[in-house]
Amino acid sequence: GAVVSQHPSWVICKSGTSVKIECRSLDFQATTMFWYRQFPKQSLMLMATSNEGSKATYEQGVEKDKFLINHASLTLSTLTVTSAHPEDSSFYICSASAGVAYEQYFGPGTRLTVT
Amino acid sequence: GENVEQHPSTLSVQEGDSAVIKCTYSDSASNYFPWYKQELGKGPQLIIDIRSNVGEKKDQRIAVTLNKTAKHFSLHITETQPEDSAVYFCAASLSGGSYIPTFGRGTSLIVHP
Numbered sequence: 001g002a003v004v005s006q007h008p009s010w011v012i013c014k015s016g017t018s019v020k021i022e023c024r025s026l027d028f029q030a031t032t033m034f035w036y037r038q039f040p041k042q043s044l045m046l047m048a049t050s051n052e053g054s055k056a057t058y059e060q061g062v063e064k065d066k067f068l069i070n071h072a073s074l075t076l077s078t079l080t081v082t083s084a085h086p087e088d089s090s091f092y093i094c095s096a097s098a099g100v101a102y103e104q105y106f107g108p109g110t111r112l113t114v115t
Numbered sequence: 116g117e118n119v120e121q122h123p124s125t126l127s128v129q130e131g132d133s134a135v136i137k138c139t140y141s142d143s144a145s146n147y148f149p150w151y152k153q154e155l156g157k158g159p160q161l162i163i164d165i166r167s168n169v170g171e172k173k174d175q176r177i178a179v180t181l182n183k184t185a186k187h188f189s190l191h192i193t194e195t196q197p198e199d200s201a202v203y204f205c206a207a208s209l210s211g212g213s214y215i216p217t218f219g220r221g222t223s224l225i226v227h228p
């Protein structure tokens with residue numbers, strides 16, 4: 001149980017285009033989903049927290065107009081990187097939780113490369 | 116806010132040896148401490164966790180200890196195997212509150228066959 005999937009696992013896009021990453025909880029209802037960014041050999045950096053049906057809460061320094069997060073259902077959250085630039089290249093990881101008192105389960109991550 | 120320190124950053128052991136990774140936290144209100152294993156190119160996987168109402172938890176070759184007074188917790192892996200090689204992250208959070216964990220910087224564990 002507690003499986004979280006992400007799609008795509010890797011994506012290459014041209015500078016200036018937008019790319020959408022999906023995060024799905026496969027066997028439980030995720031009231032809360034989190035989006036992280038991870039640079040090589042570094043820890044996870046929380047970008048935003050989203051609750052189903054509500055607007056996402058972004059961490060300080062994260063541009064909400066650039067990283068659009070939608071948590072439309074209890075099993076799906078999406079992260080859209082708008083007008084991507086090479087500096088947005090990174091490993092993006094989502095996690096899902098059944099609620100504030102429950103564990104987080106992470107997806108396998110999405111490697112984004114912007115050329 | 117919470118601050119989590121993790122040591123060592125790199126740990127190299129021989130197969131069969133034990134490995135210990137230590138973390139300290141700053142917020143005495145934190146009461147949930149998960150450990151994650153991240154293999155190269157993959158997302159973190161929860162391997163064990165402990166809540167503040169217990170001092171130790173064990174799952175086969177993996178154990179976690181918690182000292183709330185000193186605000187530190189440790190991951191112990193016995194009889195290490197090459198497949199244990201990965202990056203391990205500790206985290207601390209307040210269950211029931213915002214529940215957003217603060218992660219340590221990670222420990223790269225290398226198990227030599």
